[in-house]
Amino acid sequence: MHSNPFEAGTFRPLYMSDLKNDIQPLEASTMTDMVELRLREYLKRKSFVPGDALPKEQELADALGVSRNVVREALSRLRMLGMIESRKKRGMVLTQPDILGSLERVLDPLILGKNTLRDIFELRLVLEMGLADLIYLRKTPEDIAALETIVAQEVNKHQKPFRVEHEIAFHGKLYQMTGNDTYMRFQKMLLPVFEYVLDYEIQVNGQAEVGKVTHHDLVEILKTGDAEDFRRGMKAHLKPHFDRLKA
Amino acid sequence: MHSNPFEAGTFRPLYMSDLKNDIQPLEASTMTDMVELRLREYLKRKSFVPGDALPKEQELADALGVSRNVVREALSRLRMLGMIESRKKRGMVLTQPDILGSLERVLDPLILGKNTLRDIFELRLVLEMGLADLIYLRKTPEDIAALETIVAQEVNKHQKPFRVEHEIAFHGKLYQMTGNDTYMRFQKMLLPVFEYVLDYEIQVNGQAEVGKVTHHDLVEILKTGDAEDFRRGMKAHLKPHFDRLKA
DNA sequence: TAATTCCTTTTGTAGGACATAATGTAAGGT
DNA sequence: ACCTTACATTATGTCCTACAAAAGGAATTA
Numbered sequence: 001m002h003s004n005p006f007e008a009g010t011f012r013p014l015y016m017s018d019l020k021n022d023i024q025p026l027e028a029s030t031m032t033d034m035v036e037l038r039l040r041e042y043l044k045r046k047s048f049v050p051g052d053a054l055p056k057e058q059e060l061a062d063a064l065g066v067s068r069n070v071v072r073e074a075l076s077r078l079r080m081l082g083m084i085e086s087r088k089k090r091g092m093v094l095t096q097p098d099i100l101g102s103l104e105r106v107l108d109p110l111i112l113g114k115n116t117l118r119d120i121f122e123l124r125l126v127l128e129m130g131l132a133d134l135i136y137l138r139k140t141p142e143d144i145a146a147l148e149t150i151v152a153q154e155v156n157k158h159q160k161p162f163r164v165e166h167e168i169a170f171h172g173k174l175y176q177m178t179g180n181d182t183y184m185r186f187q188k189m190l191l192p193v194f195e196y197v198l199d200y201e202i203q204v205n206g207q208a209e210v211g212k213v214t215h216h217d218l219v220e221i222l223k224t225g226d227a228e229d230f231r232r233g234m235k236a237h238l239k240p241h242f243d244r245l246k247a
Numbered sequence: 248m249h250s251n252p253f254e255a256g257t258f259r260p261l262y263m264s265d266l267k268n269d270i271q272p273l274e275a276s277t278m279t280d281m282v283e284l285r286l287r288e289y290l291k292r293k294s295f296v297p298g299d300a301l302p303k304e305q306e307l308a309d310a311l312g313v314s315r316n317v318v319r320e321a322l323s324r325l326r327m328l329g330m331i332e333s334r335k336k337r338g339m340v341l342t343q344p345d346i347l348g349s350l351e352r353v354l355d356p357l358i359l360g361k362n363t364l365r366d367i368f369e370l371r372l373v374l375e376m377g378l379a380d381l382i383y384l385r386k387t388p389e390d391i392a393a394l395e396t397i398v399a400q401e402v403n404k405h406q407k408p409f410r411v412e413h414e415i416a417f418h419g420k421l422y423q424m425t426g427n428d429t430y431m432r433f434q435k436m437l438l439p440v441f442e443y444v445l446d447y448e449i450q451v452n453g454q455a456e457v458g459k460v461t462h463h464d465l466v467e468i469l470k471t472g473d474a475e476d477f478r479r480g481m482k483a484h485l486k487p488h489f490d491r492l493k494a
Numbered sequence: 495t496a497a498t499t500c501c502t503t504t505t506g507t508a509g510g511a512c513a514t515a516a517t518g519t520a521a522g523g524t
Numbered sequence: 525a526c527c528t529t530a531c532a533t534t535a536t537g538t539c540c541t542a543c544a545a546a547a548g549g550a551a552t553t554a
Contacts, residue, residue: 056503088548099363102352137493232475277505336533
C-alpha cells in the first residue's frame, strides 16, 4: 500500500491540461449556454460598470430570439456568480461579483478527483510559503501580540479537534496579517481539502508527522528575523508535507 | 498624484472582511436559490460520486414542491459549475466540477473593484514566490533546455506586445514545470488582472521598471543553485512589483 | 406638505405544450 | 438465429401564457 492519497497512475500529460481553455467550443451545446456567453460578451463590450441597469428580461429574450425562459436560466447563472442582482420592478443591475463565491460551491473534497486534490494540496503549501513577503510588509506589534496569545493557548492535547482548531487559529491569524482578504478567504476555502488529504494520510500511516519548527518558533522569528528567515522557518514547519510530495 | 492603481482610502477593516462567509443568510431570497442549496446538500448527503444518475427534473420538482422551471434554473447553475451534465433521455449525471471554470467567468479586471484588484495582484506575486519549491521537486534537464530556448528568443524590442508575450512564455513554462495543472491554470487566469494593473502603472509612471535579475539569471540559478537561491532570484526579479506595494 | 390609495411595471413562479434526441423494442428480412 | 429497420418511449430543451408579488410612481385626500 502506498502512502499517497492521490493514487499513482492518474497523471495526465501536460499538453492536454488546458486544451479546453485554449480553444473554446465551436458552439455551446444549449441555447442557455449561448445566451450566457452572449450576455457576458454584451456586458464586457458595452463596458458596463457596477450599478448600471440591464435591459429587462423580455427585451433580452426578444433581442436574442429566444424565450424568456432561456434568458432566465442564463441570468440565473450570472446571479449565482454575483455578477447581477435583480429586484422586482427595478430591474437588474450589474454588481461586483464575488470571485471566490463560486469556488466555494465547488470545493467539495468528496467530489473532486485525485489529481485536483493533489493540486490543491500543493497550492496550499505554495500559499503558506508566500506568506512571508506580505507579512513583513504589514505586520504590526499588535499582530505579534495576538499571535503570542494564540500560541500560549496551545493545548497539549493531541486529539484531533483541538489540534485542528489551533492550527486554523494560528495560520488564520497569519493570513489576516497580510491584509489581503482574497488571499485569506482563498486559503480558508482550501482548508477542508487540506484536512481531507491529511485525514487520509493519518488513516493510512498512523500519526501525522509534525515539523521541527513550531508555532512558537515562528513567532520568535517574526520578532527578530527577516522575511527570509521566516520563510525558512515555515519551510521547516511544513517539511513533513513537502516530504510527502516526494514520495 | 499617487502611483497606486488601487487608490488610497478604500481599505476595509478586517473584521468586516468575511462576515458574509461566517454567517450565512437565514433564508435564500428566491426559490431558485433555495433549490440550488437543497440540491447541493442532497448531493453531499447522499454522497453521490461522479457518474451517478440524478432523479429527473419533474421528480425533483415534485419532491421540492416547486415548478419544474425553478428546478431547471437551479440545475442550470450546477451545470455551469460543471457539477452535472445532462443528456436527453439519459437524464442527468454528476460530474467532476471544473473548479476554476467558474472563476474564469468572473475575473474581468473591468468589473472587479480596486480592493480585489490589489488582492489579486498580490496573490500573483505570492504564487510566483511559491514556484521554487515545486520546481525543484520536479524539474528535468529537458525543462531547463526549453527555458534556455525561450530565453534565447528574447527579443530586445521593448515594445509591449513582444515583451508581454515573452514574459508569458517564460513564466508559463516555469508553472508548467511544477506539474500542477490547477496551479498553472490559476496563474494563467490571473494574468489579465496583473497586466491590467501594470498597464495602469505604466500609464501613470511612464516606463515599467524591471528587476535586476533577468530571466537568463533565473535559468542559471536553476542549473547550479538550490530552491532558496532560486527564490531569492525570483524576489529580486519581482522587486519592482514588491516595491510598488510599499507605496 | 404629508400620508394614503391605486395603478403600473418587472421580476418570480407555475403549468402546459411540443420539439428533439437517445434509448429500448418489436417487426421483418436474410 | 442474426442483423437491420422502424416505431414507441422517455427525459431534457424550448416556448408560451398566466398570474402573484414587490416596488416605484402618480393621483387623491387630509
